[in-house]
């Protein structure tokens with residue numbers, strides 16, 4: 001199907017063929033069929049480029065539960081069930097996840113461990129500098145990281161291959177009868193009488209207008225553009241400790257990821273098996289191997305052996321793009337962006353941090369890949385997702401860049417679309433800002449922990 005073939009009307013129009021649009025379409029088709037109230041032929045996905053053209057197609061693919069916010073943890077635990085439903089198709093590797101932390105984070109992570117036990121999410125929590133060192137030595141005999149005093153070892157989670165997951169979701173949605181139109185941009189959402197009645201699209205020079213009953217806006221970093229089409233607030237008022245603050249509704253952050261070009265087998269554990277994903281937050285200064293000081297503050301990295309990326313792949317802390325969102329060039333996206341690919345700074349720091357953690361990485365900085373990598377994400381005022389309905393019939397799935405791991409959100413959104421409110425999504429309504437129902441903030445150096 002192409003733009004000239006888009007239908008004149010459709011019940012559910014989903015904008016965006018990333019992880020959330022595709023997962024929502026797949027699950028919604030099944031919900032409709034199960035109720036005898038429709039099927040996949042009631043659903044159309046419109047994608048301006050192709051499936052996986054946004055962050056879903058470049059994500060490092062880490063799946064973890066380690067969140068300080070109870071609502072995030074419960075949501076992630078739900079998503080892990082979806083990952084486990086078809087690990088082969090998603091190329092999901094349930095190797096587990098290690099959160100290794102500095103002392104200031106210890107109490108936060110202890111709380112996470114306790115609450116994981118309470119929701120039956122298997123993990124081990126080790127406290128103390130020497131105990132942490134010993135535990136990590138048991139996994140990697142060349143472990144030598146300093147500046148950390150605890151390790152939370154999640155036995156579930158791990159990572160998945162980004163495009164394998166996107167393609168599997170696409171195939172599952174299409175098998176249910178969902179139509180996907182690619183190369184077609186949504187340019188306008190026509191609001192009439194409070195709701196969106198029509199979606200206007202453009203393919204090349206050709207425009208089409210589709211009458212719709214429901215819209216799902218799952219546009220990843222492009223969500224501020226759809227927000228603007230819906231004439232929703234540019235700034236958001238937040239009630240915090242009795243005071244009202246006003247912040248821009250959207251802010252971009254740049255994610256820094258890259259690959260060390262070694263054989264992925266280089267990072268096997270002491271038993272010669274795939275290790276858990278490693279995430280280290282340390283509070284000692286970071287030096288390179290020539291003793292140059294690179295970071296004089298807290299720092300954090302994550303890494304894993306990855307056959308898809310062809311090396312040891314991972315990332316460093318993201319940085320905020322300090323410009324109003326309209327001044328940020330979202331396109332071309334990801335590795336094609338002239339503005340938001342990682343540079344020498346990232347390569348130096350990441351390689352030094354790997355070497356700080358494990359001896360096997362000593363002298364390997366020159367093997368950092370120079371292939372462009374990284375990408376931006378649209379963050380909400382509190383850096384947590386907004387899953388909510390606006391203009392009566394538009395469901396906005398704005399994951400604040402938490403989202404590759406959240407493959408199950410589409411299943412929950414699908415239930416809400418057929419009229420079943422989901423308790424797991426309730427903490428992510430937009431009204432939480434005005435009402436002061438904010439998520440607790442952790443001591444992590446990352447905006448999303």
Ligand SMILES: Cc1cc2nc3c(=O)[nH]c(=O)nc-3n(C[C@H](O)[C@H](O)[C@H](O)COP(=O)(O)OP(=O)(O)OC[C@H]3O[C@@H](n4cnc5c(N)ncnc54)[C@H](O)[C@@H]3O)c2cc1C
Nearest residue numbers: 016018019020048054056060061062186220375403404405
């Ligand atoms: C470098 C990087 C690494 C990441 N690593 C991880 C990770 O390890 N684990 C994790 O959980 N998360 C990770 N994330 C975050 C995660 O990738 C995103 O949160 C998630 O993929 C967003 O999915 P989405 O479906 O909302 O958006 P997208 O993947 O962006 O999909 C949206 C789609 O909508 C299309 N679109 C946009 N506007 C329009 C329009 N007007 N008309 C038609 N189509 C439109 C786009 O082309 C795009 O294909 C990472 C992000 C980045 C940038």
